Amino acid sequence: MQHNHHARLQKRGNFCTVPDVGQGAPTFPSLPMVRSNPAPCTHTCAAASAPTAAPGPAAYKASFTQLAHRTCNDLSSVLTPTLDLSTMPRRCSSSVGGSVPGLAMAAAASWLLVVAAVLAGVADGQLQVGFYSSSCPGAESTVASVVRQAGSADPTILPALLRLQFHDCFVRGCDGSVLIKGGGGSAEVDNSKHQGLRGLEIIEGAKTQLEAQCPGVVSCADIVALAARDAVAFTGGPSFDVPTGRRDGKVSNLRDADALPDAHDGIGALRSKFRANGLDEKDLVLLTAAHTVGTTACFFLQDRLYNFPLPGGGRGADPTIPPGFLSELKSRCAPGDFNTRLPLDRGSGGVFDTSILRNIRNGFAVIGSDAALYNDTATVDVVDSYSGLLSNFFGPYFRQDFADAMVRMGSIGVVTGGAGEVRKVCSKFN
Numbered sequence: 512m513q514h515n516h517h518a519r520l521q522k523r524g525n526f527c528t529v530p531d532v533g534q535g536a537p538t539f540p541s542l543p544m545v546r547s548n549p550a551p552c553t554h555t556c557a558a559a560s561a562p563t564a565a566p567g568p569a570a571y572k573a574s575f576t577q578l579a580h581r582t583c584n585d586l587s588s589v590l591t592p593t594l595d596l597s598t599m600p601r602r603c604s605s606s607v608g609g610s611v612p613g614l615a616m617a618a619a620a621s622w623l624l625v626v627a628a629v630l631a632g633v634a635d636g637q638l639q640v641g642f643y644s645s646s647c648p649g650a651e652s653t654v655a656s657v658v659r660q661a662g663s664a665d666p667t668i669l670p671a672l673l674r675l676q677f678h679d680c681f682v683r684g685c686d687g688s689v690l691i692k693g694g695g696g697s698a699e700v701d702n703s704k705h706q707g708l709r710g711l712e713i714i715e716g717a718k719t720q721l722e723a724q725c726p727g728v729v730s731c732a733d734i735v736a737l738a739a740r741d742a743v744a745f746t747g748g749p750s751f752d753v754p755t756g757r758r759d760g761k762v763s764n765l766r767d768a769d770a771l772p773d774a775h776d777g778i779g780a781l782r783s784k785f786r787a788n789g790l791d792e793k794d795l796v797l798l799t800a801a802h803t804v805g806t807t808a809c810f811f812l813q814d815r816l817y818n819f820p821l822p823g824g825g826r827g828a829d830p831t832i833p834p835g836f837l838s839e840l841k842s843r844c845a846p847g848d849f850n851t852r853l854p855l856d857r858g859s860g861g862v863f864d865t866s867i868l869r870n871i872r873n874g875f876a877v878i879g880s881d882a883a884l885y886n887d888t889a890t891v892d893v894v895d896s897y898s899g900l901l902s903n904f905f906g907p908y909f910r911q912d913f914a915d916a917m918v919r920m921g922s923i924g925v926v927t928g929g930a931g932e933v934r935k936v937c938s939k940f941n
């Protein structure tokens with residue numbers, strides 16, 4: 512992504528962001544072009560990332576890796592000489608405080624730490640934004656153009672590509688294992704947890720083009736991550752930088768996908784499945800809000816509408832569904848209808864927005880796992896924090912936080928450095 516290196520950084524939430532156009536503040540409430548992993552205010556970034564108590568080398572490494580991946584992941588733009596670093600401490604209020612020379616030194620020290628962290632990451636085979644900028648400069652634009660074309664021909668493919676990354680990352684990490692086919696029904700993708708997964712051929716199409724451009728360079732796991740990022744942007748969601756450098760895994764096991772969250776999972780199961788992947792309740796809510804776009808098959812509603820275990824015994828409809836909405840859902844999904852599809856975000860299925868969270872808050876969640884987010888104080892608070900109309904103006908900023916959560920999800924269990932392989936064909940090991 513191109514950035515205006517001359518732009519002054521502004522503090523928003525925990526980040527300094529680059530105004531979209533012209534000088535002044537970004538336009539509210541619509542923030543489509545605000546970078547979602549913006550350049551951090553240096554001192555805040557360092558303060559937030561430094562381990563607090565007697566950290567060992569591993570803690571430092573984790574901390575700096577996180578720093579490099581999550582908030583400082585576009586250093587190339589902020590380290591250019593054209594940026595006036597001296598303005599940053601003044602424009603971004605510091606939690607550290609101190610005199611101007613002190614701040615300047617702190618800022619310089621922070622930048623050195625950041626540079627060291629990034630260099631360590633590169634040497635260690637960590638993810639980084641622009642990983643293919645010299646080895647395959649057209650990688651990101653090729654994926655974007657393949658996704659754009661696919662989305663123009665069939666807009667429903669965009670949500671499918673977003674879901675594909677979730678299914679890749681939650682099983683053995685973001686290693687492209689979900690793309691492997693064959694094996695007589697024993698491949699991971701054959702697990703019923705992947706029911707309805709689509710878009711694998713789009714990833715393969717991008718891979719074919721990239722193999723022609725730069726053979727053996729761009730991994731399928733990275734194509735999945737980039738395609739999901741582009742799908743978010745093309746449905747009206749935020750544009751954001753994706754760290755790349757994932758390699759493809761060499762294992763595909765049917766049973767590994769058992770670990771995926773389920774549409775019938777309660778809040779406890781959802782929380783623990785996310786926690787197992789290093790994601791917290793906030794990530795759970797933010798990432799599930801991907802259901803702002805796309806559809807579900809009635810298959811995933813059958814139990815909720817007709818076979819839900821009732822408190823007094825017996826089976827029927829989930830009693831938490833408001834009566835009017837229940838009739839609506841039943842009229843769309845008759846008993847035994849597995850194939851009809853309906854939007855996950857009632858009334859706003861084609862647009863990337865926060866309406867899904869308001870639907871969840873108001874009892875209009877379509878699938879049970881979405882409804883479950885309103886069954887636990889920790890997740891209720893997160894849902895509420897993003898559903899108010901004022902959050903567009905005063906934060907928390909859904910678009911920015913969603914993008915950050917996507918980057919976190921995209922870092923789960925990545926294969927880097929000399930491990931794994933770069934597949935020639937995404938559906939087959941080399």
Ligand code: HEM
Nearest residue numbers: 670671674677707772773774798801805806807808811880
């Ligand atoms: C919290 C656990 C989650 C559960 C239980 C869940 C479950 C489901 C189910 C049952 C569907 C319908 C599938 C179909 O009928 O084709 C679906 C669709 C979808 N999911 Fe999730 N999901 C979860 C989290 C996520 C996450 C983390 C993302 C991405 C960040 C995501 C993105 C999507 C998208 C975009 C669709 C629409 C797909 C389409 O229209 O083809 N989901 N999800």
